[in-house]
Amino acid sequence: MTRWLTKEQQSHWRSWLTASTVLREQLSRELQDLHGLTMTDYEILVRLSERETNAIRMSDLATLTLLSRSRLSHQIDRMEAAGLVSREVCPDDRRGQLAILTPAGVKALETAAPDHVEGVRKHFVDVLTDAEYKALGSAARKIADHLEGL
Amino acid sequence: MTRWLTKEQQSHWRSWLTASTVLREQLSRELQDLHGLTMTDYEILVRLSERETNAIRMSDLATLTLLSRSRLSHQIDRMEAAGLVSREVCPDDRRGQLAILTPAGVKALETAAPDHVEGVRKHFVDVLTDAEYKALGSAARKIADHLEGL
Numbered sequence: 001m002t003r004w005l006t007k008e009q010q011s012h013w014r015s016w017l018t019a020s021t022v023l024r025e026q027l028s029r030e031l032q033d034l035h036g037l038t039m040t041d042y043e044i045l046v047r048l049s050e051r052e053t054n055a056i057r058m059s060d061l062a063t064l065t066l067l068s069r070s071r072l073s074h075q076i077d078r079m080e081a082a083g084l085v086s087r088e089v090c091p092d093d094r095r096g097q098l099a100i101l102t103p104a105g106v107k108a109l110e111t112a113a114p115d116h117v118e119g120v121r122k123h124f125v126d127v128l129t130d131a132e133y134k135a136l137g138s139a140a141r142k143i144a145d146h147l148e149g150l
Numbered sequence: 151m152t153r154w155l156t157k158e159q160q161s162h163w164r165s166w167l168t169a170s171t172v173l174r175e176q177l178s179r180e181l182q183d184l185h186g187l188t189m190t191d192y193e194i195l196v197r198l199s200e201r202e203t204n205a206i207r208m209s210d211l212a213t214l215t216l217l218s219r220s221r222l223s224h225q226i227d228r229m230e231a232a233g234l235v236s237r238e239v240c241p242d243d244r245r246g247q248l249a250i251l252t253p254a255g256v257k258a259l260e261t262a263a264p265d266h267v268e269g270v271r272k273h274f275v276d277v278l279t280d281a282e283y284k285a286l287g288s289a290a291r292k293i294a295d296h297l298e299g300l
Contacts, residue, residue: 147173
């Protein structure tokens with residue numbers, strides 16, 4: 001027997017789907033218009049900048065960004081052509097490759113970050129009360145933990 | 151002055167990003183493995199099935215699915231090749247096109263729906279208490295309303 005969603009459950013599910021899709025779309029458009037970056041470009045720049053070496057193995061970056069190896073490879077090709085990252089053979093494993101943040105990538109991230117954070121505030125954080133924001137974050141954390149534990 | 155996010159705000163934002171990305175990925179993979187459909191295929195089938203005529207103008211479908219005209223066109227090409235939808239010239243506007251659910255599309259949706267709903271329950275609804283689920287849905291609704299009002 002299929003346990004169909006109730007009308008209310010269905011409505012919350014749709015709200016979540018819409019909010020997550022449209023929010024990503026909006027933030028991506030703002031990054032694109034103001035800084036010529038996609039959300040995926042931005043996320044990769046952030047991930048790389050968080051490492052002391054400014055470098056991440058391509059295989060680890062695929063896991064972090066949830067991109068397939070081949071999509072990540074195209075993505076990094078584009079970012080390399082734009083001068084934001086470079087590739088190098090892993091020093092400890094010649095079959096592996098590293099994606100490395102370039103000085104231009106650091107600069108692009110620093111330039112885009114204030115506008116991006118402003119967008120996250122305007123379209124996400126500031127739309128909710130503190131209590132609503134916390135409740136949303138905690139619920140999202142539980143869902144993320146569940147999914148990451150699969 | 152950039153109003154950077156606090157550590158807690160940043161953590162909730164990351165939870166949201168992770169949950170929304172990984173959830174879509176997981177549900178899409180399940181649809182693909184069990185029924186050979188992507189989430190986007192599924193969403194289009196649902197939208198079409200909700201119309202009495204089983205048809206939506208391509209331009210309206212682009213708005214509903216948040217796809218660009220050209221991405222939607224490729225998407226509908228693929229679904230047409232799979233026999234799930236067909237295209238017709240709008241009867242009331244010869245420059246417009248309709249996407250129409252085929253009997254095979256109805257069948258595909260009916261076959262996939264029970265498993266998809268089971269996935270939505272397992273990875274989303276049932277992970278939370280009723281109160282958490284409601285709070286999440288209401289917060290997502292506020293964000294969606296804000297974005298749709300832009």
